[in-house]
Amino acid sequence: MSDKTNVSRRRFIQGMGVAGLGAAFPGIWLGKPARASELRVGFIYVGSRDDYGYNQSHAAGARALRDLPGVTVLEEENVPETIAVQRTMESMINLDDVNLVFPTSFGYYDPHVLRVAGRNSNILFRHCGGLYEEGSHPENAGSYFGYIDECQYLNGIVAGHMTRSKRLGFIAARAIPQVLRNINAFTMGARSVDPDIRVQVIYTGDWHLPVREAEATNGLADQGVDVITCHVDSPMVIAETCEARGVYVCGYHADQSRLAPNRYLIGAEWKWETPYKRIVEDVMAGETPSRFLRGGLAEGFVQPSAYGSMVGDGARRQADEVKEKMMQGDFVIFEGPLNDNQGNTVIAEGESHEQRDTWLEQMDWLVEGVRD
Template sequence: MQRRTLLAATGAAAALCATLGAPLHAQDDPLTVGFIYVGPVGDGGWTYQHDQGRLEVEEHFGDAVETIYQENVPEGADAARAITQMVLAGADLIFTTSFGYMDATAEVAEQFPDVKFEHATGYIRGDNLATYDSRFYEGRAVEGLIAGHLTESNRIGYIGSFPIPEVIQGINSSFLHAQEVNPDVEMVVVWAYTWFDPAKEADAAQALIEQGVDVILQHTDSTAPQAAAEQAGNVYTFGQASDMAAFKPMPRVASIIDDWGPYYIERVQAVMDGTWEPTGTWGGMSDGHVVIGEITDAVPAEVKAEAEEMIDAISSGEYHPFTGPINKQDGSVWLEEGEVATDEQLLGMDFFVEGLTGDIPS
């Protein structure tokens, strides 16, 4: 099986540009599939889970596919350079796996119309550019339910990465479902302004703990908040993006697992078959994109059963986490009784729901 790793160092990546002509892939060569990562493959969360999907592609296709990747690629101008370098290295299909890569991916895709591109969590598509995402807010609803039951201080903390709709959806979903089982619950949101920075994430977790929070949810990628909670004792956490199983059974009592492997395999196969289209995919629990990891025995049996009922209801389509009545933070009606949010409403979410305090940074 052929494998190639693209190093994070700029010099190592630049070496891939030694040939400035056409891509290196020939018709009888393996299909070359590239991955651009915002963090290190060992982050224990988001990037780790995408890389597990890459490894599943290798295992599934064997010598018919070669995968390459570059980790620790900053969002912005550096991303465009890294994606271009990957094209020049011979990639036929490239997955760019962070929201902040959206403009760079669109720019490079326009320059190389014969290469297929897929961007995670964005909304720009083109003739050779697809998008894909997962309905993380479904998992947040389950976490919120568990958190609302577990908290003794009635203060739940949430570490947000950036104030984009995907993150705001998760904050609102978890709060709504915590409040449903515990009307006295409060949520404290701290913005880390990073996807992966263990020091900042640990500081955010510590700040929440010092404010009396005894349950922490996160939309950042490292296990640093888990470690901070473990050190504090009697603080519950949830694995983010991957299972973060090293912290079972406490503080990590459940997790949201992003299962990218089946999607990656499907899209690679489509390129091989000549059926690839620039689709927009938003998967969830029903199709296995979002998985709730083991709910440990630190969660009371009756709460676990209630959470499992919600998982079943969301997976079957019987229940949608954003079902009215739901008001915005200012008290205005967002969803009437029984009304279900549309995808368009969710993708543009830029407000907190009623009961949440604090402002969303602009």
């Protein structure tokens, strides 16, 4: 079964969906009296919006929209990636006249957002992290995401300077492209300081498992790992356990320095208000927001946490230097020659993949130096 047949199959479903349902239910969505010049935005979170992590970072972005004139924000949390999210989107549209939907969990996109978008062609959908396919996905769908791997690269540089054992740890929820990309960027940042550095990955198997995350942190610390970072929904427990075990931690999603005052080196933080404001402003101006909205440090979609006081000058200097280049757009993380940890060449000499290259969003390899 090749990728090609899958795509065409999917295209067919979309076509059928749009044609069939549009014909079956005319006017239900079009017939609503639009509330005059008001944009009603619906946010959907997969977990609790106060999770000190991923969902909270989106809720912070949603809060920033509340101050804009003419914008009403409606939020719904703990929506699982099943028929429930399809129904939630349609309920927002039907009962609350929402005209712009932000489903924020990775797993919402295919098939849920695609299906509901196909049925509601006059409503805009912008999904976090999905990969929009021109032509095969409904025109009113689209996605946005931040290049947080840039911040993970900076995390890696600082970690590379601070480690004494040359062994770093990465606690990851699942082996999906966006997680692998972070692991790779972190590793490459660290190995730019010292190519002997190794990164040990532990997969917990799900996005929020506090006890297992604590066990993983302890397991890494027992193995002599002295800097740990992560990609799980809420790094709260990991930061606190690192503080207790006396190993350094690089944060993720939000600033956790308060949880590990003596051990928090730096962190990778989202600034979702930037893409949210940009999308909303486009809609208010009557334009179609980009279906492939991406940005990194330069665009203000992500930002590093402030350095912890224990971070030395050498680390700050190198990290600042790279950050400056990233801001200028002169820095490419995924540049050849690059081998994966099986010894295969993944990016040949002279080749490079800039951030906007969607090849990176389909990553299924781990870079040399990662043990998983």
